[in-house]
Amino acid sequence: MVLGVLRRLALAVLVLAFLLFTVFPLLWALLSSIKPSEELFSTPVRFWPARPTLEHYRGVLSNGDFLTAALNSVIVAASVTAASIGIGALAAFALGRFKFRGRSVVLYAVLAMTLFPQIAVLGALFQLVNALGLFNQLPALTLTYLIFTLPFTVWVLTGFLEAVPVEVEEAAYIDGATPLQVFVKIMLPLSVPGMVTTGLLAFIAAWNELLFALSFTQTPDKRTVTYAIMSFSATTSSAYEVPWGQMMAASVLVTAPLLVLALVFQRRILAGLTAGAVKG
Numbered sequence: 001m002v003l004g005v006l007r008r009l010a011l012a013v014l015v016l017a018f019l020l021f022t023v024f025p026l027l028w029a030l031l032s033s034i035k036p037s038e039e040l041f042s043t044p045v046r047f048w049p050a051r052p053t054l055e056h057y058r059g060v061l062s063n064g065d066f067l068t069a070a071l072n073s074v075i076v077a078a079s080v081t082a083a084s085i086g087i088g089a090l091a092a093f094a095l096g097r098f099k100f101r102g103r104s105v106v107l108y109a110v111l112a113m114t115l116f117p118q119i120a121v122l123g124a125l126f127q128l129v130n131a132l133g134l135f136n137q138l139p140a141l142t143l144t145y146l147i148f149t150l151p152f153t154v155w156v157l158t159g160f161l162e163a164v165p166v167e168v169e170e171a172a173y174i175d176g177a178t179p180l181q182v183f184v185k186i187m188l189p190l191s192v193p194g195m196v197t198t199g200l201l202a203f204i205a206a207w208n209e210l211l212f213a214l215s216f217t218q219t220p221d222k223r224t225v226t227y228a229i230m231s232f233s234a235t236t237s238s239a240y241e242v243p244w245g246q247m248m249a250a251s252v253l254v255t256a257p258l259l260v261l262a263l264v265f266q267r268r269i270l271a272g273l274t275a276g277a278v279k280g
Helices: 002-033 055-061 064-097 103-115 118-131 138-162 166-174 179-190 192-208 211-216 225-231 244-264 266-274
Strands: none
Touching: 002 244, 055 064, 055 244, 064 103, 064 138, 064 179, 064 192, 064 225, 064 244, 103 138, 118 138, 118 211, 138 192, 138 211, 166 179, 179 192, 192 244, 211 225, 225 244, 244 266
16 A cells, blocks of 8 residues: 555656656746846846736747748748658558568668768758759758658658558459559548658657758748747857847747647647557
8 A cells, every 4th residue: 555655656756857847948938038138137036027028029029030930940841741741651651561572671771861860961961952052942951851850751651551451452452443542542541640640740850950950041031940049149249148038939939839739639649659559
């Protein structure tokens, strides 16, 4: 009895510590974004602002460069998501439903692509972007972001499509369907949970990416939101001169859409991540 109570108490403490560790940074950013500038470095530190204000949000939303960056991020993240799902679904159909020599090698080669850190391939990608004439263009980000969103999409959707009973596919072929018709009319509808999962994670990865955006774009009209937030401090020489309130407000505005998407699609995300784990 006592041991069971201690275990539940320990579990509750661990869960509380985990929630504090994950939620506190966002909560602190939210509170900092509504603090007047003079309270951000006040002593002693105030957890709740004495005079809450929306001046930082007004400053961010009136910043034309930030709004342009937000639009750029939407365009890039949406195009990366569409390309990842479109190409990844076709590749997953081939890898998950057809048996051919070298299939396992291809699958593990796709998985191995996710093991390389971004900095390791940055030089080669920079040469490729320059050769294609895409430097300081949004398509450069769409192209380069695929190197970390596409492998994950292919791997997850392959496992998802492998879990579809073979009888469903065979029945379609007996009725005279072609492989393309089977893919479009049967496999795609059945793989919606997996596509929602991979699509949302691809969108989040593209939305949050900074290194490639910093390397392949230059002018303010081509920046993404992560680059724009970093640029708030680019012209200051002291930490106290950095507009921390506006940076926190921008961070909240950038994070909020991702939280909403995750909450709306949380059931489909779980279904997509667990699909294929058990085969029957």
